[in-house]
Amino acid sequence: MMSAITLSTLRAMKKRGEKFATLTAYDASFSSALESAGVAAILVGDSLGMVIQGNSTTVPVTIDETIYHTRCVRQGSRNTLLISDMPFMSDATPELALASAARLMKEGGAQVVKLEGGAVIVDTVRLLSERGIPVCGHLGLLPQSINKLGSYRVQGRDKASAKRLIEDALLLESAGAELLVLECVPAMLAKEVTEQLTIPVIGIGAGADCDSQVLVLYDLLGITPGKRPSFSKNFLIDAESIEAAIAEYVKQVKSGEFPAAEQIIA
Ligand code: KIV
Numbered sequence: 533m534m535s536a537i538t539l540s541t542l543r544a545m546k547k548r549g550e551k552f553a554t555l556t557a558y559d560a561s562f563s564s565a566l567e568s569a570g571v572a573a574i575l576v577g578d579s580l581g582m583v584i585q586g587n588s589t590t591v592p593v594t595i596d597e598t599i600y601h602t603r604c605v606r607q608g609s610r611n612t613l614l615i616s617d618m619p620f621m622s623d624a625t626p627e628l629a630l631a632s633a634a635r636l637m638k639e640g641g642a643q644v645v646k647l648e649g650g651a652v653i654v655d656t657v658r659l660l661s662e663r664g665i666p667v668c669g670h671l672g673l674l675p676q677s678i679n680k681l682g683s684y685r686v687q688g689r690d691k692a693s694a695k696r697l698i699e700d701a702l703l704l705e706s707a708g709a710e711l712l713v714l715e716c717v718p719a720m721l722a723k724e725v726t727e728q729l730t731i732p733v734i735g736i737g738a739g740a741d742c743d744s745q746v747l748v749l750y751d752l753l754g755i756t757p758g759k760r761p762s763f764s765k766n767f768l769i770d771a772e773s774i775e776a777a778i779a780e781y782v783k784q785v786k787s788g789e790f791p792a793a794e795q796i797i798a
């Protein structure tokens with residue numbers, strides 16, 4: 533029987549310089565396929581608001597919906613590390629975040645909760661971590677802030693914002709974050725963050741040097757509603773089945789073939 537993947541498994545992999553694959557899932561059937569293909573961590577992303585619910589942003593997603601999808605995913609995979617997104621404003625205060633995260637774990641079966649933001653959420657990360665709730669940070673492009681940002685674009689391009697991102701990453705780690713997602717940042721910046729942190733860094737549109745890569749599953753399968761992000765790749769085009777496409781993604785992430793030059797943001 534396959535042994536369960538834990539945060540210490542992923543930390544040890546980082547130490548050995550061994551990359552691991554992460555993917556989103558929202559239901560039991562796909563989560564079972566991901567586990568069989570060797571995906572190390574599954575993220576129940578609030579991207580579910582876009583790819584499952586058809587909204588134009590992740591903002592409308594609720595904690596009850598995330599718990600429901602987390603529970604579905606847990607049914608399909610028992611040995612893969614399960615990370616769930618904290619939906620928009622479910623972490624508006626440290627106390628609310630504690631209550632929301634506890635529900636994701638108790639009712640959904642999440643093992644790690646993911647929160648977007650830097651210095652502003654450090655107290656929340658510390659509180660959750662002190663109370664035994666593993667946290668995954670999320671820096672770079674923050675989709676929950678889309679109404680402030682105006683568009684989904686690369687972050688950390690100028691010196692000041694790159695410096696701030698590195699500081700935020702270090703702050704999150706010292707507050708107890710166990711993992712960090714870096715979304716849509718130049719490859720050199722992601723490399724620097726990955727080297728400075730001891731916790732595993734999971735990139736999406738963040739170059740080839742992160743410890744792991746994550747994609748929205750439906751981008752990998754080429755069924756994204758609307759335009760597919762340029763940093764993603766349709767793995768189903770050259771595969772004979774969905775299972776083969778997912779297995780190829782895992783293989784390419786582990787070998788460092790994905791992301792290739794055409795998916796990398798300079
Ligand atoms: O919601 C999501 O799927 C995510 C990934 C894009 C990292 O946060």
